Amino acid sequence: MANRRELDPESGPGAAFGARLRTMRDARGWTQEEMAERLGCTGSHVSAVEIGRRPPTQRFASSVDRVFDTGDQFERQSLAVRRTALLQGxxxxxxxxxxxxxxxxxxxxxxxxxxQTREYASAMAAGAVRRGDITPEQAVERVDYLIERQAGxxxxxxxxxxxxxxxxxxxxxxxxxxxxxxxxxxxxxxxxxxxxxxxxxxxxxxxxxxxxxxxxxxxxxxxxxxxxxxxxxxxxxxxxxxxxxxxxxxxxxxxxxxxxxxxxxxxxxxxxxxxx
The missing domain is CATH 3.30.870.10 (Endonuclease Chain A)
Structure with missing residues (x-):
């Protein structure tokens, strides 16, 4: 425990997700390996998510909700981590x-x-990339999220x-x-x-x-x-x-x-x- 890294949940969405994950894991007295066994992944994966080095996938967050019986709270929180191209809120x-x-x-x-059509949305996102507002990866993320939103x-x-x-x-x-x-x-x-x-x-x-x-x-x-x-x-x-x-x-x-x-x-x- 001497090497346990301190987490600052205020430093970003990924840190907030990881800190909450660790808090709930600690409350149950589980090690990262024990948590990983329940999630179907590795202890190193749990560690990487907790310290914010790896963003939680939707599948990972859904598994956390299942293990902690938290409905879809972790899944919804993980959106803020993955949707970096979107305005907070x-x-x-x-x-x-x-x-x-x-x-x-x-x-x-x-x-x-x-x-919007996908092509119109893509043109808007491409303009944001040229201005340096977002990365090409975030442009793809923004358009995909829009299509997902429309489907909802x-x-x-x-x-x-x-x-x-x-x-x-x-x-x-x-x-x-x-x-x-x-x-x-x-x-x-x-x-x-x-x-x-x-x-x-x-x-x-x-x-x-x-x-x-x-x-x-x-x-x-x-x-x-x-x-x-x-x-x-x-x-x-x-x-x-x-x-x-x-x-x-x-x-x-x-x-x-x-x-x-x-x-x-x-x-x-x-x-x-x-x-x-």
């Missing part, structure tokens, strides 16, 4: 999004992730999804002509689904547009509400009605001022033809 929001009965989106400048909403009953996009989302050419054409076609397909709504907030709304940055609003199955907003570097998930209700009211005002779905789809079709 975003995986937590996605966990709520997967349970929501209603999802309301507003985005400006880019198509929101839930509606294919369920029964399907959530109602309402999307209002600023006109700039359609006019910003991401990935070139072919990528944008396929992306615009995806929007038209989305609008045709029975559980969705799509509207464009035109430039002419000007100062009457209540939002200038991305806003997500969730209605949960028990009818509770939450909002999610993010800046370039931070996220904020809010469950307080005193702050969420004004956003919901503004969203309804946004929908009233935006183009109808029929007119919005017509605009998208005209853009695909190059007539706007």
């Amino acid at each position: 975003f995986p937590d929001y996605v966990g709520h999004e997967r349970r929501a009965s209603e999802i309301r989106l507003f985005e400006s400048g880019v198509i929101p992730g839930l509606l 909403l294919v369920r029964t009953p399907a959530p109602q999804i309402f999307a209002v996009l600023d006109e700039s989302c359609l006019r910003r050419p991401i990935g070139g002509a072919d990528v944008m054409d396929a992306q615009l076609a995806r929007l038209i397909e989305f609008a045709a689904l029975p559980h969705t709504g799509l509207q464009i907030a035109p430039y002419s709304m000007a100062e009457d547009k209540p939002f200038t940055r991305m806003v997500f609003l969730l209605t949960m199955p028990e009818r509770s509400l939450m909002s999610y907003v993010e800046s370039q570097t931070h996220t904020y998930l809010d469950r307080e009605l005193s702050s969420v209700l004004p956003l919901m009211r503004n969203y309804h005002q946004l929908q009233l001022g935006a183009m109808s779905q029929a007119d919005s789809v017509a605009m998208i079709e005209q853009l695909r033809k190059g007539n706007l």
